[in-house]
Amino acid sequence: MVTEIVPASGWQAINVRELWTFRELLYFFVWRDVKVRYKQTVLGIAWAVLQPALMMLVFTVFLGVLAKVPFANDPLFVYAGMLPWTFFAGAMTNAANSLVNSERLITKIYFPRLAVPMAAVGAAIVDFAIASLLLFLMLFLRGVPPTPQVLLVPMIFVLLTLAAAGVGTMLSALTVAYRDFRYIVPFLAQFWLFATPSAYTRLPTDASPWLRWSIVANPISGLVASFRAAVLGEPIPWNLLGSAAILAGLLFLAGCLYFRRIEDNFADIL
Numbered sequence: 001m002v003t004e005i006v007p008a009s010g011w012q013a014i015n016v017r018e019l020w021t022f023r024e025l026l027y028f029f030v031w032r033d034v035k036v037r038y039k040q041t042v043l044g045i046a047w048a049v050l051q052p053a054l055m056m057l058v059f060t061v062f063l064g065v066l067a068k069v070p071f072a073n074d075p076l077f078v079y080a081g082m083l084p085w086t087f088f089a090g091a092m093t094n095a096a097n098s099l100v101n102s103e104r105l106i107t108k109i110y111f112p113r114l115a116v117p118m119a120a121v122g123a124a125i126v127d128f129a130i131a132s133l134l135l136f137l138m139l140f141l142r143g144v145p146p147t148p149q150v151l152l153v154p155m156i157f158v159l160l161t162l163a164a165a166g167v168g169t170m171l172s173a174l175t176v177a178y179r180d181f182r183y184i185v186p187f188l189a190q191f192w193l194f195a196t197p198s199a200y201t202r203l204p205t206d207a208s209p210w211l212r213w214s215i216v217a218n219p220i221s222g223l224v225a226s227f228r229a230a231v232l233g234e235p236i237p238w239n240l241l242g243s244a245a246i247l248a249g250l251l252f253l254a255g256c257l258y259f260r261r262i263e264d265n266f267a268d269i270l
Contacts (some may be wrong), residue, residue: 008162
């Protein structure tokens with residue numbers, strides 16, 4: 001009896017069972033990404049805290065102190081917004097470049113290709129967990145007590161992870177086919193930063209319809225605002241959180257389905 005193995009063609013569903021079978025490989029990919037990122041650095045894993053902390057300092061000084069932007073002079077407010085944004089931007093960027101960086105591995109052996117960008121997102125989760133320690137310290141020093149809203153933080157973070165995985169997975173597939181995306185992704189991250197009210201202001205209550213639509217259409221705005229509100233004990237913007245949850249799910253499905261659609265050609269292109 002001869003068994004012929006041929007690649008699937010067309011649109012394919014996300015093979016969750018196969019990813020679960022290779023879960024140990026996914027774990028080692030995450031561990032590899034964390035080790036490689038901070039290898040031969042003086043501060044090592046401390047950069048996971050320094051990156052959002054330095055961004056908090058820049059926004060607080062230039063926007064809060066010099067430009068007098070409302071609420072940007074509060075380091076706790078800024079850091080509570082920059083922490084989820086830094087996770088999203090880092091996960092998206094690392095996932096976008098993950099396939100090209102794993103060229104030799106992909107062209108030699110078979111494993112679920114979807115594990116590569118997912119591992120990049122998993123490494124960003126490790127950085128987020130470490131950077132969260134500074135947020136807990138700041139909350140303690142400011143005397144901000146935990147409120148029932150803090151129970152929403154895990155759910156908001158899951159939605160943020162889905163959005164980052166969806167966008168990063170789609171960009172990783174596009175980067176394999178069109179290497180121009182290696183140069184587009186950093187500009188996309190910078191544009192998305194300023195399009196998201198993560199550090200420079202609160203969400204406006206009397207904004208114009210166009211501005212409201214742009215905020216609702218950006219799922220990261222709702223997720224960052226909801227994360228910050230849950231941590232600081234402020235009212236949750238439920239309308240933004242609801243629309244962001246739907247968009248995050250759609251981004252994840254679209255990114256993974258497109259990835260599965262063209263992953264059979266990765267080895268040939270790389």
